[in-house]
Amino acid sequence: MSKLSHGLSLNQMQLLAYAIYSTQKDGNTAFRKADFEKKFDLEYKTEHARQDAQKISQLQFSIIDLENDYFEFWNVFNGIKYEHGKFTFRWSTDFIPHILELKEKFITTDLTIASQFNSSFSWTLYDYLQAHYGYWHKPISKEAIMRLFGVENKKTYKENTGRFKKTVLDVAIKEINALTDLEVRYNEEREGRTIIGFDLIWSNGKKVTSATKKQIKEIQSILDIVFEDMFQYININDEDDRQRAIKLIREIENMREFTGEPICITKEKADDLIKKAVWNFREMNRLLEKNNRPVSEKSVKKVKFYNWLEDRS
């Protein structure tokens, strides 16, 4: 969603959210402006509706993975119509499957809470924090956070970090702290006297503890073994088993982003990752044995180690 709603004004985000909401609720692809206004507690002039609808109607949904020679772009809407207070819109057929994905993240949590936000920046930041479930802090460069808020071209903010804080970041944090369960603050990261980034720190009221170095090392060690034995796994003869092994490897590989410094995930999240990694690892070795492939000595040791841990508990 963050990518989809990038650079939209608050009203535009609300309009998009309400379109998704209406579709989700009763499959309706039309809604009355009055209902929309009521939901977000605002007045919406037709001229603004026109501008916002025009912007929304040009939205695109993209998936880009150039490393694998892959990209796709789809329009979100085929069109949007407005007539005497009634919006009618038609989703692009290729986008419809994605609406379902958006539902969980966007509709159930965000709309009730986010409808209270007065600033689009609050919406954006809230979305960003929600997307980083399992993290408890996240360092982000000034450039990146400006891009997140869609203000990377504002001269004032580029040259005057104080203004950026006052009118963008602080506004968003204040609203989130006031209206949601999250508690957000940040530390400034400086290089000399220049602010080069922020370390966003947040919690949902519950006490959170950072993942330990030991936990991260544990994830790292599984990553290393899997990587070393990669060829064993992808050379499995049986097509189905090979595809399954590749999928399991990918899942483990994706954990690499959490192992870097500084440690940003919670203890709880690290526990989940370790469990998941061990499970995948065992499953992969099972596939090797099933296909009469040798399991490396390191892997055998690792599996024994986990068996031993479980026997004790």
Add this chain to the structure above:
DNA sequence: AGAGCAACTGCTTCGGACAG
């Protein structure tokens, strides 16, 4: 209920003062 106009509010930008 929706459209349109006028007064007002607050944001952005610019340039200059100030501090390390």
Add this chain to the structure above:
DNA sequence: CTGTCCGAAGCAGTTGCTCT
């Protein structure tokens, strides 16, 4: 000298009101 802070001015967006 470089980067941050601050005030003035212009202007876009908001509010409140009336008319259709």
